[in-house]
Amino acid sequence: MNDTTPVGHWIGGEWLHAGPLRDSIDPATGAVIGQYHDASVEVAQQAIATARAAFETSVWRDDAFLRATALSHLADAYEAHLGEVVDTLAQENGKMRYEAGFEAHFIPRALRFAAGLAMHNFGRVTQSKPGQQSISIREAVGVAGLIIPWNSPAYLCIRALAPALAAGCTAVIKMPHQAARTAALAARIIGSVAEIPKGVVNIFTESGADGARLLVDSPDVPAISFTGSTATGRAIAQAAAGKLKRVGLELGGKTPHLIFEDADLAAVLPVLEKSSTVFAGQFCMTGSRIYVHRSLADQVKTGLAQRLAVVKAGPASDPASQMGPMIDKAAVARVDALVEAAIAGGAVPILRGGPARDPALAGGAFYLPTLLEVTGTDLPIVREETFGPVQTLQVFDTEEEAIALANDSDYGLSACVWSRDADRPIRVARRLHAGLISINSWANLAVESEEGGFKSSGAGRLGGLASIEDFVEYKQITQDFIPHAH
Numbered sequence: 094m095n096d097t098t099p100v101g102h103w104i105g106g107e108w109l110h111a112g113p114l115r116d117s118i119d120p121a122t123g124a125v126i127g128q129y130h131d132a133s134v135e136v137a138q139q140a141i142a143t144a145r146a147a148f149e150t151s152v153w154r155d156d157a158f159l160r161a162t163a164l165s166h167l168a169d170a171y172e173a174h175l176g177e178v179v180d181t182l183a184q185e186n187g188k189m190r191y192e193a194g195f196e197a198h199f200i201p202r203a204l205r206f207a208a209g210l211a212m213h214n215f216g217r218v219t220q221s222k223p224g225q226q227s228i229s230i231r232e233a234v235g236v237a238g239l240i241i242p243w244n245s246p247a248y249l250c251i252r253a254l255a256p257a258l259a260a261g262c263t264a265v266i267k268m269p270h271q272a273a274r275t276a277a278l279a280a281r282i283i284g285s286v287a288e289i290p291k292g293v294v295n296i297f298t299e300s301g302a303d304g305a306r307l308l309v310d311s312p313d314v315p316a317i318s319f320t321g322s323t324a325t326g327r328a329i330a331q332a333a334a335g336k337l338k339r340v341g342l343e344l345g346g347k348t349p350h351l352i353f354e355d356a357d358l359a360a361v362l363p364v365l366e367k368s369s370t371v372f373a374g375q376f377c378m379t380g381s382r383i384y385v386h387r388s389l390a391d392q393v394k395t396g397l398a399q400r401l402a403v404v405k406a407g408p409a410s411d412p413a414s415q416m417g418p419m420i421d422k423a424a425v426a427r428v429d430a431l432v433e434a435a436i437a438g439g440a441v442p443i444l445r446g447g448p449a450r451d452p453a454l455a456g457g458a459f460y461l462p463t464l465l466e467v468t469g470t471d472l473p474i475v476r477e478e479t480f481g482p483v484q485t486l487q488v489f490d491t492e493e494e495a496i497a498l499a500n501d502s503d504y505g506l507s508a509c510v511w512s513r514d515a516d517r518p519i520r521v522a523r524r525l526h527a528g529l530i531s532i533n534s535w536a537n538l539a540v541e542s543e544e545g546g547f548k549s550s551g552a553g554r555l556g557g558l559a560s561i562e563d564f565v566e567y568k569q570i571t572q573d574f575i576p577h578a579h
Contacts, residue, residue: 100129100273100298102136103280105143106291111136115300117273120187120418121408123456129273132297137265137304138311140295144236144263145313147292154233154261161211163288164258168204170282171251175200177278178247183409185274186246187417187458190409192372199248203540203556207255210561214260224576231565233261234339238308240319240329243420244375246272250279252540252555253318253341254294260564262316263293265308270300271420309333316564317341320377323478323504323549330552341553341563343545345478346506349382349499350535351521353492356511358392360533365393365484366400368509368535369462370416374482375424377550378507378529378536381479383486384498390488394466397486398444401462406449408457418458419481425460428481432463435474435485440465443486470501478504492521500526505547509535528554 100117101110112130119126148154171178175197182193216230237257241250250266257264268276276298283294297304308314309332316339319329323344333340350368352361368380385393407414419425425448436442446461462482467475475485489495499508507529510518522530528546531537538544543557553563 097127100127100277102130102132102140102295102297103276103284104136104140104295104297106284108280109136109139115270117185117270118421119184119408120420121410121457123422123458126184127274129270129298131270131301132299132304134303134307136297137267137299137307140265140297141236141307141311141313143292144265144295147290148233148235148263151290151293153263153290153293157211157214157261159288160258160261161208163286164204164208164211164255166288167283167286168201168208170285171200171204174278174282178275181274181278182247185272186243187420188372188409189414189417192417193409196245196248199538199540200251203248203251203255206540207259207560210256210558211259214561214565221571225571225573228570228572230568230570231260232568234315234564234566235262236314237262237264237316237318237564238311238314239264239266240305240308240317240321241266241268241272242321243269243271244372244377246275247279249320250275253320256555256560257316257318257564258293260561262564264295265314266294266296267305267308268296268298270298273298306332309338310336312336315339318555318563319343326551339563341555342551343377343553343555344506344549344551345504346377346379346546346550347382347476347478347502347504348378348380348507348509348536349384349502350380350509351495351499351511352383352385352389352393353495353510353512353514353517354386354388355513356386356389357513357533358389358396361511362393362396362400364535365397366404369401369482369484370404373417373419373460375419375480376536377478379480380509380535381484382475382499382502383484384489384495385486386495387488387490390486394443394464394486397484398464401444401446401464404462406451406454406459406461416462416482419460420458422458424481425458428460428479428483431474431477431479431481432465432483435465435467435472438472438474440467440472440474440485446482470498476502492517496521496524500524503549506550507531507536507546
């Protein structure tokens, strides 16, 4: 597919050009960079029917070696196209090239790990009593509906797809319209792998949510994996509960940095900066809450504000750019309104960034970093996911207070502990209510380990050995036999 061809939907191994044409926009310039077909409910239904037929009629669910081979070859195919993945993310998603590269590098690793999962999806056999054996097997649940967000669409698509395929499921992937070109690239790469039967993976792109709702409502889609906002995750969980579907949810976050008096500020400050500016703060693990010991508070305020003030916003095409745009100008207006409300509510600006005023950036959706000092956890800017380059800072005096502040949140996706003490980091980490704790680092992800959140940050896990659990069902087969020969 060349750049002038509108992006269609990948169903049954073929392109389907159906639905009204919409423009794809470069968030750094506001320029039109292509078009895509916006999926209808009928397109989503066709994708579901195709995936269901592939599950019932192909050997996919029964041949673990085929699945392992396919996933390994898909990793090879992605490695051959990583440059194209980076180019697409930089233009369509607004990421800096190093950010796009960081996202892309996880993809082959996740696929290779899933290839191993496919070969190790074992059950067990027990002798329940003399003359009886019980066989417990794990088998694929059927069609998996994967609903992918726009903020890291290339990797987050594969993060959900890889364990679903390892389990033996077929898949229908709903891609967001902001990632239409990433969806098309994924379809081309998947379609190049001969071992993946046609219809096993189906992809549609939509600007709304009608197709996604159909995935959640359809009796032919027994498993849903969703990454996105907590509000949408709750709605999906409620809708899916009526059919008792398997639902995996990775939702919002409000990552705290706990900076103790023995922290190494030379190491802390650059990471604090990046934890706000990576993808313009549009990351579920953005380091949006800073809790700092009183003895270091002034140094952190001054040092971080100085660093954030000189961050150069700009498009990925400019090598001097250090932070890219938000996804669109509506996101800029939303974040700025939250900051204004916080200041009106008592937050004190240490650094007030806001919408970029440089005329050279006028066409894009740029928002400059903002740092606010707060004295409690009641303000919405502290409690709610901002999804932009905004951080709040609060001072603490004791370890107990720091832990209490960090845990005083509806979210529990990740947290960071900064201390050079031998015992404190692990002591504090064990008391934090979060799924990923990074010690003297931030968002230290590993695809081989389980990733997910506590509380309103989600349910289930992606990555690691547990990633396959959302996509398998247990079956017990009990057999009586004559225990002794006659």
